[in-house]
Amino acid sequence: MEHLIIAPILIPAFAGMLLLLEVRERQPLRRFTGMLSVLALLPVAWTLFQQAAGGEIQVYRLGDWAAPFGIVLVLDKLSALMVLLCTVLAVPALLYACRADDKRGANFHALFQLQLMGINGAFLTGDLFNLFVFFEVLLIASYGLALHGRGPARVRAGIHYVVLNLIGSALFLVALGLVYGTTGTLNMADFAVKVNQLDGGALELARVAGLLMWVVFGLKAALFPLYFWLPATYANATAGVAALFAIMTKVGVYAVARVYGLAFEQGALAGLGRDALWIMALLTLLLASIGVLGARRLGEMVAYMVVMSVGTLMAGLAWSSPESFGAMLYYLIHTTLVSGGLFLLADLVARGRGKLGDQLVAGPAPTGRAGLGLLFFVGAVAVIGLPPLSGFMGKVALLQTVPAPLYWLFLLGGGLLALVGLSRAGSTLFWRATGDGARRRLDRPRLLATVLLLAAAPALAIWAEPVLEATVAVAAQWAQPQLYIDAVLGGGA
Amino acid sequence: MEAMVAVMIAVLVGTGVYLVLRARTFPVILGITLLSYGVNLFVFISGRLALDQPPIVGAGPSTDPLPQALVLTAIVIGFAMTAFLVVLALRGQGETGTDHVDGKRDDGGEA
């Protein structure tokens, strides 16, 4: 079972490759393969999570080469949690897409699987350059998925998304060049050790490397002023894709957390860029909540909520106490699942309103108004952070652990703006209906997928304690980078 | 030699930056390509310069092989990305009827 760590990468990878082999475009077979893969990932991710919860950090040496020379995968509590979250999100997202969205372009299922491979790889790898490679895997797959379907709006957004990320990749390479050029290593743990032995010009260069990484991760995470690409990209992606993308920004957050926690929490460059991250995160929070208020489409609104959540998370991370990090992780789980569900919901609404789509103007009521209205209400309450759902728990946890008045103001004020925005949106979509929309029934599997994700809101609230205990345990391990370093480099190194 | 390589990198990155800031897809593609050249060279020189010391075992002293492997990976990935961007530009041209990065038509309208 030692190989289980790599399964979250290999299962979707092989599924993706097999899907490529299937040239005859038998959609049922493709759907089956895709679903089989994500369903197989579920027990794997859960087992890994359980294993990691034991406290031991597992290291998988690819090619049997010892760190720091070969690439290692590292399963600690944090990476296990992220993999699990990704998998849990992927199942409903794919289920939703399997209801015909996957036919709107070529290679959807293969792209979806390889997207998962990239995300899981990014979470698991313990090597900075390998992180770059997995970033590229997940990015190129996301380009394909974001552009899945057709339409000028999607392409316009796609061009922006792609070009910005290409610039980001170039910057990442510069950072990696600096990392190697100063510390002579690429392994994260080794880097953490060696960066603290630097002085003089090399230390200055390593500082720039770290800051450039923040910029790159900030771009992935969609921090101000790097989030402008996100609303259009997410709002124009097909629903299943948008739902899956809810975790993409978290890859950026994860990357910051990982590198920061290992290398910059203490030592020569302690607190690197923390103030800048803090300010950017707060501005993100503020501007994204303004964006929520000003959004003209539901999808765009949800996309801005994703950006808001990034601001919330990064600001929490900038405080980076184990307590705040634990709270942040809880919030991360909540926001990922709920915003994923809201993307699906936005699509359900759009489908039920015909031409108007998810535009926030009065029109025919969506099919299944009462049910969707209820789901919207639940999702909105959760995402705004009103009780009694997960968002409230997350916000309380964050507010308790981040004792900064400014953060409180922005978090609560942002919540208020979101409240106003979402209540307007809900009122327009579900109340101000000018007659009924299409009389078709809601598609059951689509509804199921949406409900599954939005059910996270009550579930995470009811079981807030065990989840928080878990995330706090993750944070506690994260706050002891030496554990990670020892596990990877074998103690003595 | 080092100074000259640094200047090369600086110029490649600089021109790349300038071009990615243009309004049409084509110069952006050029910019990304130039930027990649510069960045690849940057990663390459992180192993320091060495003349006539190819990293082949048994052929005398050897330069640092690791950055070379990294750059090779980066070149391939860069190629894949460039190709995607080129085709995306075509898709943009096809869907919006213009090669403007924001889909703005020359007549000021939007597709």
Added chain:
Amino acid sequence: MLEIALPIGFGLIVVALVLNLYRLLRGPTLPDRALALDTMYINAIALIVLYGIANNSKLYFEAGMLIALIGFVSTVAVAKYMTRGDIIE
């Protein structure tokens, strides 16, 4: 003798390359530029071969061979583009 001939040889070819670049920039027509680029590639082979001699290394031979074998494809593509617009039809 060789230590004199080699630098001269390098110099001659680099000057040739510079002249090619001049033509490439000067144009005036697209075929001129394509021709200049093609010539640069060929001169690059000479440069690489000389470099192999200078360093007594055979590791660079393949680079020259690669250009000789498939370098012309770019020129062909440009020429085809000029005549037909579509290079694969």
Added chain:
Amino acid sequence: MRKLLPFPLLSLFLWLTWLLLNGFSWGHGLLGLVLAVVLPLGTRPFWPNVPHLRNFPKLVRFVLVVHWDILTANLAVARLILGAPRKLRPAFVELPLELEDDFAITLLASTISLTPGTVSADVSEDRRTLLIHALDMDDEAELVAQIKQRYERPLKEIFEC
């Protein structure tokens, strides 16, 4: 045998190339042989019409002639280029073709291009005429005759009879 070695000359050529690349050893001889058989077989569909080599010694002779011409023509042309360009007498010349096989025509065109001073600019669609650009032409008939005599005729003998 024909089935296994549809293009013996190509196979030989590939085998020699392989040995040139890798140096001679039994292992590479064997491997080269395998490749020399397999690759032409694999790419066979890409060869709709096959030129047949009739006269190998003439081919060798032809190659030597061409190389010699390249050498001498280079010197002549170098003088022209370094001299006053105004003195050049450029011309487009149409060369009526006797060759009929595409491969042979291509070889002729390439040969003309390789020898400095002349470039094959085009082949007419009916494959009857070759357009040549000459850097400095004294007399059209003489040029045409020279090409026909030095290159076209040997090629005709080598491939077509």
Added chain:
Amino acid sequence: MDTLVEFLVSAAILVGGVFALVGSFGLARLPDFYLRLHGPTKASTLGVGGTIFASLLFFSWQEQSLRLQELLIVLFLFITAPVSAHMLAKAAMHRQLRRREDTRGRPWKQ
């Protein structure tokens, strides 16, 4: 013997360099495209040929065994270079590029 080889190698290098330069000089200097087209032939034949000959001699001498690998470069170049020239000529004719007025004969319409 060594001196002779070294002399030959050096000579070949110089010949190669000179012809490469002459070709490129022609490319830079000649007045119309069709004339310039003749330049690269030198680079690809005697230019590369000279250096290849030098290399061939040099390494055979170094290793005391015949080494003809480099011939392949010339061979490939001889196969491919005329195609480039041919295609460029066609492109030039298609674009009806200006030719020197005293050119006899005329290009073909494409």
Added chain:
Amino acid sequence: MTLAVLVLLPFVGAALPLLAERLHASRTVLALSAALMPALALVLLIAPAGQVFDGQTVHASLPWVPSLGLALSFRLDGLALLFALLVLGIGLLVILYARYYLSAKEKAGRFFAFLLLFMGAMLGVVTSDNLLLLVLFWELTSLSSFLLIGFWSHQSAARKGARMALAVTGMGGLALLAGVLLIGQIVGSYSLGDALASGDLIRASELYPLILGLVLLGVFTKSAQFPFHFWLPHAMAAPTPVSAYLHSATMVKAGVFLLARFYPMLAGTNLWFDVVTLAGMATLLWGAAVALFQHDLKGLLAYSTISHLGLITLLFGLNSELAAVAAVFHIINHATFKASLFMAAGIIDHETGTRDMRRINGLWKYMPYTAVLAMVASAAMAGVPLLNGFLSKEMFFAETLESSRLGAMSWVLPLGATLGGVFSVAYSARFIHDVFFNGEPVNLPKFPPHEPPRYMKVPVEILVALCVAVGVLPSITVSGLLAVAAAATLGGELPDYHLSIWHGFNLPLIMSVVALVGGVLVYSARNWLFRQYARLPEINASLIFERRIQGLAGGAAALSNFLRNGSLQSYAAWLLTLVALVLLVYLSPAVLDGQRALLPLDGVSLLAGVMLVVAALITAILHRHRMTAIMSMSVVGLVVSLAFVRLSAPDLALTQLSVEIVTLLLLMLAMYFLPVRTRMESAWPRILRDLLLSVIIGGGVGVMAFAMMTSDFQSISGYFLDNAKPGGGGTNVVNVILVDFRGFDTFGEITVLGIAAMGIYALLRDLDLLSAPSDSLGRPWAREVHPMVLVTISRPLLPLALLISVYIFLRGHNLPGGGFIAGLITSVALLLQYVASGVAWVHRRMPGDYHPVVAVGLLLAGVTGLASWFFGHPFLTSTFDYLHWPLVGKFEVASALLFDTGVFLTVVGATLLMLANLGKLSLLDDKAKEGA
């Protein structure tokens, strides 16, 4: 535990009416199903209520989220009991009332469900023993009231009213949350009991003003205190049972409940007095004055509610124990008379079809019984003796006289109180006179009005009976409850007070008389007053609020769209500016402290470098002349390849060269569909900005490069050089790294290539592109499609190139080369076939779908990696051995070669998938042209 169940019951009960509605139950059954759980709760309340009356506080606690300090802790003390009784009792009455109020068409099930949700939330607020739980229920009341107010969602007023209420009370709730969290920080616990016991600690804290401000923001918004009162009148768009419930007895009372609840914790300071009293006074007066001028029955009641809430707030603000008792008492009284009044108003609305008092006149004739009830309740509202309102108002007057906080200005309080009383009487008089007398009805939508159904009056009767009972016999009816409630509010001993109708002739009595007489006088001057009022500019809070919100949303949209302006150039500029800032701020000359010896610069390298620089600059400058730019960029690529040769990287040189060729093919394919030349678009400021960014970033990266190259460092690369041969079986260390040490990177890299190809394929499918019908000079394209010379040469080149590919591939492990370069050579050779002979020709000779090639390549690499599992090694562990064959001799067999084959196939498949499909575009294009 009963307590927890009790709070839970309404939530559970919310499902019943929905279920009943599903089963098409009659309205009575629906109402009964809704009433079931509250009734049960009321019964369950009996036992603990007894304990409370015995002076105990009943607790129940379940853990929920201990790490947040959130527990399902409940307490039932006097205050909670009082409110629980109000919530459940009036709730039941409202359910009964709603049974008749809602028409058959309405979704009564949903209505009752919302109502019960609200009831549960309210019950939770009043019984919470945990501050966070309290906030949780507090926000739930906002949410459920949002649903209730917006129940008639087809009405614009309902939607707007609901949103406004939610926005205002939601804001208050967030503030309250912040306040509670701060309290928790100071107290170290979120237990209400702990917090109440820590009043001194809190008041002494420097956070106290902030806490007070935050909590009061919650209170004032919820209880509609000035200046947050404006939402309440617009909440009247709700069905009347909702108003009767939420806006008399429950929701708005949550605010004043909190004042009572936190009284021991926060009250007693001057700040408290100033803020609370002032807000209460302002609200009292404003509400009372405006109420008189409302023509809408419910509007009048709404403003009167605001006013009475102000009164209660004012009382709590006085920092006097007696005042607090009075406040609690008035909470009870107001709940009873106001609920009954709302119900009466609803009946009138129901029977006449309008709520406009200018049309509703003389109803005494038509519905005398209702009139009596309404008149008694109004009288209670006015503070007429023998009714409950009189008692608490009397106490109120007395308390305003006691306060000395304002010193010389102390007379302001009783004066204000009296003035409030005057208006209170006046609007009560109007409610009686204008509705039931004052001539004949005017143009009623329903005429003639009748008495409502019998049971619809029952709730009103009960409430009015309570008004009278309390008013006449306070000591029997209410004193016990008031005592425990007040005691709980004060957190201990009760002050000495007396509930009786007659206190003798004293100042409060005079004030009452003044209020009564003055009120009647004011009302009689109503016509003049209405005319004056009509001259005032009309302030429609809803409109203003809606405009504000719209303005806010518009502003938000404008700001968002200003930042996110849809321009890639601006996004990229933001990103690059950030990078430039990092470089400007953190790159100091200190980075250039390296001691590494420099390599000599030779002339050849220098000239090559200059060529690169020139070519790069030309590419940038001439980018609008696209073909020229492509050509000069190819020069850059060539020089970079040569640089790799010079700098000891033969593998990179080979890779770069072959990638160059494929890239150029790609660009040429694309140029067919893209403009060849574009006009200058950027203005000079933009160009200068971009130049600045370019110089800073380019320069910065150059400086860092120089700094790195000139400094020594320790790296892990020695390990690779040492182990490549013994461990990896190859002498080309770069290749061994690629297929072995870091084979996982390569695995990812070819995956990227494969995905890119798939993505490109997807992008190209059904892409309609118009190609230029003529070349850039406007001439038609050349006739000849497949030039013979090219075709003829391309064919022998294929096997030759394949041979070279094999050569490059096989030597890769030991010498420069490898699967990637070999793959590119093969691809180029195949692409040459496409270029020379066309897509159709090639596809007649080999399958045109390259998906399986990519897949097989990736699978081969992956499976090779997996194979190591069977030998007990991790993924991608390589193995190699040396074989000895006769004749052939010793040669190496390495699993890495298999992996590299995967790389080879992926590269071939991916490049062809990309480029061949791009080539096919024009086929479609041709078809389109033919079709047209």
